[in-house]
Amino acid sequence: MTLDCLGQRCPLPVIALARHIGRIPVGATVTVLADDPAAANDIAAWCRMKGHRLVTSDATAFTVERLS
C-alpha cells in the first residue's frame, strides 16, 4: 500500500499513516510519500511511539512495517 502525501504538511502524513496501519495485516508494510521537512523525523517518532518499525526512510518515501 502506498499513501501519497506529497505536498501535505505535518501532521497530515502521520495522520494518514495512523489511519491506514490498521488496514494492513501485522508484518505487512505501507509506504508513505511525503515531502514535508518534518516527515522524516515525525514518521520515525510515530513508529517508536506506536510500536511499529520504520523499514526504510528515503528522502520522500518512508516504508513502515506493522508490528502489532
Add this chain to the structure above:
Amino acid sequence: MKYTGVHAGAPDGARSYLDAATAAPLHPVAREALLAALDDGWADPDRLYADGRRARRLLEAAQAATAECLGVRPDELSFWPSGTAAVHAAVLGGLAGRERAGGTLVHSAIEHSAVLHCAAAHRAAGGDSTEVGVDRLGRLDLDGWRAAVAAGGAGLAALISASHEVGTVQPVAAAAEAAGAAGVPLYVDAAQSVGRAPVPPGWSLLSASAHKWGGPPGVGLLVVGKGVRWRSPYPGDDRHRPHSPGAPDLPAVVAAAASLRAVLGEAAAEALRLSALTERIRTRVAGTVPDVEVAGDPVDRLPHLVTFSCLYVDGEALLHALDRAGFAVSSGSSCTASTLRPSHVLEAMGVLSHGNVRVSLHRGTTAAEVDRFLDVLPGLVTELRKEAGM
C-alpha cells in the same frame, strides 16, 4: 476582555503567560531601577563632563554588581544590545581570536539558532564547523564531543548550558574538561540558566540575556575570561576588551543588573517551586493526554521549562487554541517557524516535532494557573484531533 466558548478556561479573561523562556515578565526591581536610571543614565558614559561621568559611574556600578552575581571580574564582562548580539560576539569574536590556532567551530546540535547562524556565517567565510549530536533526552554525546574537540583544527567549542527548548541540562563540566585538555576554549550560552540555576566552571566565554531572567529586553551579557583570546568581529572597534559598538542602553543595563541580584536572591526557592510545577505538568500531561511525548531529561533539567508533543495535532493550531483559552506558550513545530522547518533541537533528539508545546514558568506563575492549563489542555487536544479526523 472575556473569552467565550467551550474551552475558554480563562475566568474573567485572565491570561496566563507561560513563555518565560522567550521573555520573562519584567521583575519589579528591574522596573524600579529602569525608571530611576532613565533620569540619571541618559548621557554617554564615554564623555568626560559631569553628566557623562555620572553615566560612567552607573555603568561601572552595574558592571561590578553583575560581575559579582556571575562570580567573574568586572573587566571580563561586557553588555550587548541583546542576548543574540552577545552570542554573535562570543562565537565570532572567539573564533577570530583563535584564527591562527584553528578554524573549526565545534558545537552541539541543540545550540540556539544564533549559534547555528554564526556557524553558517563562519563556513561562508571559509571556516569550518563540526556538529555533535545528542541522545533522545537531549543530552550531549560526550564521546562525540571529545573526539570533535581533539580532532585538531578546533578554534572554539560551543555548548548551551541547558536546552532552551526541552530543558535538559548539559554536561558542561565534562565538556569543558575535554575542551580544556584539547586546548580549545569553551563558549557556554547560559541564557536559560543565569538567574535560575548555577553554571559549572571551566568555560572561557559565557553569554546571557537579561529578559530571560526578568530584566528588560535589549541587554545581553558577554563574559570573556582573563587571558582568553577574543577579537572584535565588528568594524571600528579599537578597544582592547570586548565592547559592544555604540553607546549602551544604560537604563536597561542598570535594570538588568539590579534585577539579576534580586532574582538570584530568590533563585533557590523559585527553582524548587517551579521544578515541582513543571514536574506536575510532566506527570499530568503524560497521564491525561493520550499519544503524547514529554521531551527532555525528567531529572537533570531546568526548573522552569517543560516541552511535550501531541501526535496528530498541528502545533500552530494548538498554540492558537491555547491562546484563545488564555495561555501564552511557544512551539517548536515547523508550522510555527518562519522557515517551515521543525525545531532542530527536537529533530536532533528524534522527538516528535508536530503538536509541540513548550511551557516555561516565571516567578509570577501560580499553581492555580498551572492547574487551569492542565484542566484545559486535554480537551483542546481532543478537539483538534477530532477536527483532523483522529
